[in-house]
Amino acid sequence: MGRLQGKTVFITGSSAGIGEACAREFAKEGSNLVLAARRVDRLEKLKQELGERYKDIHVHTVALDVRDKKQIDDAIKSLPSQLQDIDVLVNNAGMVHGVDPLIEVKEEDLDIMFATNVKGLVLLTQAIVPRMKERQTGHVINLGSVAGKEAYAGGSIYCATKHAVDAITKALMIELVDTPIRVSQICPGLVNTEFSTVRFRGDKSKADDVYKGLQPLVAEDIAEIVVFTAGRPSHVNIADLLVFPTCQAASKIVSRNA
Template sequence: MDKIALITGATSGIGKATALKLAKTGYQIIITGRRNDKLQALKLELEESNTKVLALSFDIRDHEATKSAIEQIPNDWQTIDVLVNNAGLAAGADPIYDGLWSDWEQMIDTNIKGLLYLSKLIIPGMMERKSGHIINVSSIAGKETYANGNVYCASKHAVEAITKGMRIDLLPFNIKVSSVSPGMVETEFSVVRFHGDQEKADNVYKGLTPLYADDIADAIEFMVTRPAHVNINDMLIMPTAQATAVYNHREE
């Protein structure tokens, strides 16, 4: 039987690219996301390549909805081998004194609590089977703090700490725990961060070549295809034009 990978935030960007990549690797795919129309479109795209797909539409910030969706997974889909905690976002780019409570709560609820809700539901099955791989999508923001990044950086620092804690706690159960930490990736990330302002989002990548979703999906594929005795703890991936969270080189 093919292995099963569950990918959150699969309606676009890194999540969608990862679903397509792991499908080519031979995985059956469970995709989740809030936007059911995009989720169903991805399901059809995956099925065109004869991949078995289960689509679950819910908001990962909603604990009860998350619990209900996972509990309703059919029996033949419950042996989840890989969990990719990809759902995440930045909301706003303001100094701490101008930050919006709604932005802060959205980031904390998605990036931290949503990751925990889903992981808590999937981990017991992996523990019982003494097998599994959890990959948390973090960020350069989980390693560095930059101006106007305050709460977003805090949420990704939390992902770093949770990942390390998972790895320690799940060590006796033969469960791999990894994280991938990208720098600038051109997805919907900046559009969401700037509340739909496309001009501001475009300026983030102006004058340089950023990473693309496929670049991060490649890294995730590499992680899950290592031999059983090998775990990639973390991969920090940057565009060639970016040295740190704030230092980059732009062509005129």
């Protein structure tokens, strides 16, 4: 029996990209899933697929905007009895709007990035970790970014939100050091998902240009690392992990084929 079999995993932003890939990887391990996102139609399709493929797991979907505390509280209260004790929280929901220089960033873009990437992560952590402390078991895995390690032009606000995730993760780990609860951060570099299309406000051609001439990471690469992190023995905590494709050495330093 694997360490993650029968464990309950709560994944935000699980309707696409890294979140969806995490759902598939945890399902392979026999984990029960709470899948949360705003696009419920995608969640239901994923639930049906995983339920048919893995007969022994429970899959529950939640329509959730992580920026809304009431939605979070209602979602936690309405969990089925067999899924109320969350063993692993994967704070994956996040977004970036635009590549504008700081002096041109629109207020609505600033608000939505901070509300999703920082406030949402904090609110969900506050909703789930107290019960982990009561049970004296649990694991919080935050999806950070290389943008939380270094800043770059056109990414001022997004980088600021991911620097905040980095600080929040480290502070939470210190605050929980006298408990068995683990706190981890996985920080990807270039990953080719629809996340990049959102960055360019739906312009897929611009998003695709980012990856021309190189082999980026894909969602499954990060999902495998998330599951590996969750599956370590209870005395092992992968605190902070930066993941690049081989062709990348920093946010803006990559090698492209001619």
